[in-house]
Amino acid sequence: MAGYILKRGVSALLVVLVTLLLSFAMFFLAPKDPIGAICGPRCTPERAAEISQSLHLDDPVTLQFAQYVKGIVAGHTITSGGATVDCPAPCLGYSFRLGQPVTKLLMQAMPITVSIVVGAAVVYLTIGILSGILAARRRGTSFDKSIVAGTLGLSSVPYFIVALLVVLYTAGTFLPPSQYSPFLDGPLSWASGLTAAWLTLGVVNAAAYARYSRASMIEALGEDYIRTARAKGISERRVVYRHGLRSALTPVATIFGLDLAGQLTGALFTERIFGLPGLGVVTLEAFKTDDLPVMMGGILLGSVLLVTLNLMVDILYTFLDPRVRLG
Numbered sequence: 001m002a003g004y005i006l007k008r009g010v011s012a013l014l015v016v017l018v019t020l021l022l023s024f025a026m027f028f029l030a031p032k033d034p035i036g037a038i039c040g041p042r043c044t045p046e047r048a049a050e051i052s053q054s055l056h057l058d059d060p061v062t063l064q065f066a067q068y069v070k071g072i073v074a075g076h077t078i079t080s081g082g083a084t085v086d087c088p089a090p091c092l093g094y095s096f097r098l099g100q101p102v103t104k105l106l107m108q109a110m111p112i113t114v115s116i117v118v119g120a121a122v123v124y125l126t127i128g129i130l131s132g133i134l135a136a137r138r139r140g141t142s143f144d145k146s147i148v149a150g151t152l153g154l155s156s157v158p159y160f161i162v163a164l165l166v167v168l169y170t171a172g173t174f175l176p177p178s179q180y181s182p183f184l185d186g187p188l189s190w191a192s193g194l195t196a197a198w199l200t201l202g203v204v205n206a207a208a209y210a211r212y213s214r215a216s217m218i219e220a221l222g223e224d225y226i227r228t229a230r231a232k233g234i235s236e237r238r239v240v241y242r243h244g245l246r247s248a249l250t251p252v253a254t255i256f257g258l259d260l261a262g263q264l265t266g267a268l269f270t271e272r273i274f275g276l277p278g279l280g281v282v283t284l285e286a287f288k289t290d291d292l293p294v295m296m297g298g299i300l301l302g303s304v305l306l307v308t309l310n311l312m313v314d315i316l317y318t319f320l321d322p323r324v325r326l327g
Contacts, residue, residue: 008314012307019303024065027292037290038096051096054078068093092300093293095286102297105282110301112180113278115190116197116270117263121256123202124209129252131206132213137240139218147214151207159204163273166200175199178274197274201267205259212255216248223247250317257313264309265302 027034034057035048043051052058056067070076075089080096087094092102135147154162166175179193220226221244229239268280279298286294 005311005315008311012311015307016300016303020069020300021065023296023299024068027296034292038292040097050079050082054080054094054096092297095291095294097289097291098294102293105294106279106297106301109277109279109282111182112276113264113267113271113280115180115183115194116201116267116276116278117260119191119194119198120201120205120263120270121260123198124205125256127202128206128209129213129249132210132215133217133240133245133248135210135214136217136221144214147210151210154204154207159201160269160273162204163200163269166196167273170196178276180276194276197270197276200274201263201270209252209256212252213248216251217244220244220248253316254313257309257316261306261309264305 034055035051036043039047039051056064059067067076071087071089071091071093073089075087075091078085078087078094078101080094080099085094085101087101087103090103092106094101095105098105131147135144138144167178175196176192178196181189181193183190217240221240223244226239226244229243230236234243264279266280267278268284270276271278271281272284279301283295283298285291286298
């Protein structure tokens with residue numbers, strides 16, 4: 001187990017380094033002038049020289065990249081507006097347009113995205129898995145057919161259309177208006193402002209998880225060990241929820257880990273439609289204003305989230321399914 005985790009950790013680190021290198025090349029070695037993109041059309045020569053010095057643009061490319069990596073590990077100082085700004089590690093750069101370190105900007109947006117994704121995950125896992133299990137236990141009945149038809153119908157509608165309809169017809173009437181309040185400032189106001197986003201993202205994703213759970217549970221309930229458990233006289237509830245469910249959750253957990261990683265790095269529609277300034281909105285605004293350091297920092301943070309969650313899913317898989325043996 002330890003060797004596998006070490007191997008996967010090294011692989012994850014290599015993916016992050018390759019992503020860092022490619023994003024650096026894309027934004028700072030592209031034909032577009034990075035100073036012009038960062039500073040804008042009204043950039044003064046003094047301001048351009050200040051940005052060039054802070055980003056080490058006059059140094060060789062390898063030294064520029066080394067300075068950026070050094071900032072992530074040890075931090076560094078940046079000159080902006082004639083003042084020296086301290087950017088502690090992990091320093092992902094400095095937004096000269098917004099006058100703030102990139103790490104600070106992303107960390108301010110991170111709790112919003114995490115709150116949206118985690119809250120929605122609770123909704124779609126609860127609804128999806130329970131409805132899938134019930135449909136599997138009543139396979140072929142009208143209830144089962146209704147679940148399958150309903151999930152297929154809901155999945156056929158693009159998510160952003162569902163979210164727009166929710167905002168137009170329910171937000172502020174049936175559901176509280178969407179806004180973000182920090183959890184520590186008041187759990188009730190935090191949950192109230194995110195309810196519309198949670199329910200929308202949760203119900204739409206629950207359709208897929210109901211089908212996943214149903215198919216996986218049907219397969220699990222047909223296994224020999226399930227028939228053996230029933231033959232021993234074990235209650236049906238225990239057979240289903242203790243023996244069958246554990247095996248059925250294994251593929252669902254794999255899909256969930258990948259979905260969670262994707263939603264953390266791609267919750268743009270939810271954030272934009274419900275007016276929640278999370279990571280997706282911050283990165284999108286950086287693209288609109290050519291804020292290269294913020295774009296690069298957002299891509300790097302996204303890659304770290306993706307590889308970390310993938311590693312966690314691989315480890316979790318071994319606990320859910322003891323038949324899996326890792327070399």
